Amino acid sequence: MSETAYWGCGVEGVRRNSVLVQHAVRTEGTTAWCGASVRPVMIDGWHVPFVPTGTASCRECARRWEQAAKMAQKTALQGP
C-alpha cells in the first residue's frame, strides 16, 4: 500500500475564478496536503481520487503527491 493510496480529491468551499481547485485530502480529513481547508469529494461513499496532473489540481498538493509516488515506486510500480 503506497502512501498516495490514502489521498483523494478535495475542494475548497469557495471558488476561485469559477474554477474549483482540487487538492489532495484524506477521506476523513478537512485539511489538504498543502494545508488548505477543504472537503473531500465523495460520490456514493466513494472518495474521488486526486489527480496530480489535472488542470485544476493544486500545485503544492501535486508536488507532494508526486514525491510520495516516487517513494512508493521504489517498492512497487503503480500505473496512472
Ligand SMILES: [Zn+2]
Ligand atoms: Zn492543495
